[in-house]
Amino acid sequence: MATTMSVATASFPLRRNLPSPARNNRRLPCRSSRIVLASVDQTASAQGIKIAEGNGGLPKVSLVSPHGSEAEIYLFGACVTSWKVPSGKDLLFVRPDAVFNGQKPISGGIPHCFPQFGPGPIQQHGFARNMTWSVTDSDNIEGDPVITLELKDDPYSRSMWDFRFQALYKVRLNSKSLSTVLTITNMDTKPFAFTTALHTYFKGKEELLGISKASISGVSVKGLKGCKTLNKDPDPANPLEGKEEREAVTFPGFVDCIYLDAPEQIQLDNGLGDTITIQNRNWTDAVLWNPHLQMESCYKDFVCVENAKIGKVQLEPQQSWVAEQKIFVG
Numbered sequence: 001m002a003t004t005m006s007v008a009t010a011s012f013p014l015r016r017n018l019p020s021p022a023r024n025n026r027r028l029p030c031r032s033s034r035i036v037l038a039s040v041d042q043t044a045s046a047q048g049i050k051i052a053e054g055n056g057g058l059p060k061v062s063l064v065s066p067h068g069s070e071a072e073i074y075l076f077g078a079c080v081t082s083w084k085v086p087s088g089k090d091l092l093f094v095r096p097d098a099v100f101n102g103q104k105p106i107s108g109g110i111p112h113c114f115p116q117f118g119p120g121p122i123q124q125h126g127f128a129r130n131m132t133w134s135v136t137d138s139d140n141i142e143g144d145p146v147i148t149l150e151l152k153d154d155p156y157s158r159s160m161w162d163f164r165f166q167a168l169y170k171v172r173l174n175s176k177s178l179s180t181v182l183t184i185t186n187m188d189t190k191p192f193a194f195t196t197a198l199h200t201y202f203k204g205k206e207e208l209l210g211i212s213k214a215s216i217s218g219v220s221v222k223g224l225k226g227c228k229t230l231n232k233d234p235d236p237a238n239p240l241e242g243k244e245e246r247e248a249v250t251f252p253g254f255v256d257c258i259y260l261d262a263p264e265q266i267q268l269d270n271g272l273g274d275t276i277t278i279q280n281r282n283w284t285d286a287v288l289w290n291p292h293l294q295m296e297s298c299y300k301d302f303v304c305v306e307n308a309k310i311g312k313v314q315l316e317p318q319q320s321w322v323a324e325q326k327i328f329v330g
């Protein structure tokens with residue numbers, strides 16, 4: 001069993017002594033976010049796409065498909081915080097302790113882990129979830145709103161990982177699915193290596209008229225049987241090797257496990273009557289995480305099913321790595 005850690009103590013290095021949009025947001029929340037909004041408004045002018053101030057005054061992109069599905073993405077961390085299917089049900093989960101202050105990663109939705117899936121030499125899960133991305137393009141393809149966000153190195157990232165890179169994150173909302181394409185390009189003159197993940201938090205409980213339905217006890221993940229596993233419990237830095245023997249993985253206690261060479265499609269039964277298919281191309285690995293009593297106030301309400309790249313990706317100068325994820329119901 002893993003050791004107990006309170007939610008509030010999970011910490012991330014602040015951006016001390018370094019100029020950054022997030023630090024500016026903290027000083028001048030309203031003015032700073034208005035400047036960002038004005039500069040991104042034109043880029044995000046495609047049908048079904050809006051930029052507005054979200055929680056904490058942070059800029060947020062809203063995608064609305066003509067068939068009634070909706071998604072929200074914060075530029076801070078390029079974090080998708082909401083994905084509502086046409087019935088209005090949000091299938092993602094944002095933790096109650098999540099903060100929107102541009103200082104700490106948003107705990108919930110789909111945070112990025114880049115250039116490290118932790119633990120490792122730099123901050124846990126890397127800095128991409130802790131920086132403000134910009135909008136580079138917006139489009140409408142067959143009625144689907146599509147937005148592309150970009151992250152480049154800056155003095156903050158280079159203080160931890162001294163490489164020039166570009167990350168492009170394309171998010172497309174369809175009536176039935178949410179698709180993302182992540183492209184990492186080496187913009188440096190020397191090779192670099194990274195690990196990465198999309199740390200997706202799926203809701204495992206629904207509040208309806210103040211009444212909670214189901215919980216983590218009804219959640220299961222299928223499709224991982226036969227995979228080689230690296231169990232991060234009890235020591236994330238020294239995972240234990242094993243093999244998954246179960247058809248359906250459930251969450252009766254603490255779970256923190258890597259699945260190597262996972263299939264391109266796995267299914268999550270969220271215990272609320274939805275089967276969510278999680279498809280990927282080139283992510284290769286998967287991670288399941290539920291903190292159990294480490295997060296006593298909310299562990300029953302979510303599970304993380306993550307597409308990941310655990311073995312290091314090596315990129316020569318100008319080379320790119322591309323991985324796609326598509327999540328859909330049914």
Ligand SMILES: O=P(O)(O)OC[C@H]1O[C@H](O)[C@H](O)[C@@H](O)[C@@H]1O
Nearest residue numbers: 010124125232236256287289304
């Ligand atoms: O608290 P965070 O830094 O967001 O990480 C939360 C969790 O992410 C992943 O699922 C890892 O496998 C876990 O070891 C880690 O505890």
